[in-house]
Amino acid sequence: MIRTLNARKTVYQDSFDFDPDALLYLTNSGITNNDIRLNVNTFFLDIKAAGLYDKIKAGWLHSGDTYDKQKLNIKNPIDSDSAYRLTNLNTGGISRFTDVNGTTEIQDTHFNMDNELDVSSCGATITSGGQFFSSEGSRIAFGAIQPSKRFSIIITTGSIGVFRISSQIVPTQPNGSGIFTAQSLSSLGTFFRDGVKLTSGTVTGDLPTFNCYLNALNNQGVASNVDARRLQTCLIHEALTDAETVDLHLIIDTFEASLNRKTW
Helix, strand or coil: CCCCCCCCCCCCCCHHHCCHHHHHHHHHHCCCCHHHHHHHHHHHHHHHHCCCHHHEEEEECCCCCCHHHHCCCCCCCCCCHHHCCCEECCCCCCCCCEECCEECCCEECCCCHHHHCECCEEEEEEEEEEEECHHHCCEEEEEEEECCEEEEEEEECCCEEEEECCCEECCECCCCCEEEEEEEECCEEEEEECCEEEEEEECCCECCCCCCEECCEEECCEEECCCCEEEEEEEEECCCCHHHHHHHHHHHHHHHHHCCCCCC
């Protein structure tokens, strides 16, 4: 069980007390709920205090009760593909949802890892709640794949978790909900769940040239390994040290609990 932050949350009375990057994100997203605004502000302050803000290249908090309130990238909250706003993709008629607790929509992040990161320092952190559609199984999927190039994370609630560039590492029995980080630092791949490193190993290969998807893998422009879990806080970042990863999980855990959507 991940620990909680010790009294780091502060109540802010008005917009003059907000972190400027948090305020820009909240304003552009149209989020007016005061509880969400305060908690998002605390999240920004915490990742900055931990020295993680600059290492995060794109992120989606999935807070707010509509797609329009959730789609903007926290690092560049502009409503355009080039700013990595999310785009919902065709779901093939399967009923999905976006609400204040997160989303199960298949989404294009428009983030191409090969353009923005290097295989020697790349990673992703995804947070998943407990709701899923049994018709598609209980899986989490993130990333992009093509022949000989990939960055993919697949997690099932039964027993399997896979982080793969070309070679892959498989942790033992990661639970299907929680906070997960998979990353590569100088060919050493690590896989964390809820602040605990489950495994590490050598990963080799090249990053894909296709955009990363949430709730699926982008297989050369086609959604594959479509998942069924509710996604919440999702970040793409440079590789983090073990200590930085633990700090990030702690911050996300506190944020998710503050929004009353923590299920792990």
